[in-house]
Amino acid sequence: YYTSIPGSCNFETQDQEWTTVCGLTQDTTDDFDWNISNGAVTGQTVPHTDHTPGKGQSFLYVNSSTQREGNRARIITTKFFPASLGVCRVRFWFWMFASRHTGLLKVYTVEEHGTDILMWSSSRNEENKW
Helix, strand or coil: CHHHCCCCCCCCCCHHHHHHHCCEEECCCCCCCCEEECCCCCCCCCCCCCCCCCCCCCEEECCHHHCCCCCCCCEEECCCCCCCCCCCCCCCCCCCCCCCCCCCEEEEEECCCCCEEEEEEECCCCCCCC
């Protein structure tokens, strides 16, 4: 159901096509490279599969084990969403487990003058689950 809603994405794409298919892009000023995985990433601790039922296997990830404290990984929507009165929802699944290098996950909205407004944040997850 959720993958058919406008603005949704399941990352079942080839290589870097997720930027077009999903309406997302990597921030050019961040410190990481975002990649698509299906759980078979050698030498990295990643989940074995994504959160969706059925044939979905892929997810977007960054490898935090090679980064330094203070480095950022940032994804930006390529489409602007109009302001709403309490009806706008962001739904996503995340996995932040088993790396001492994992920092904070933060979700921001950007107001019309360009100011980032923190909406939500989470620290390292102690459970091996989405």
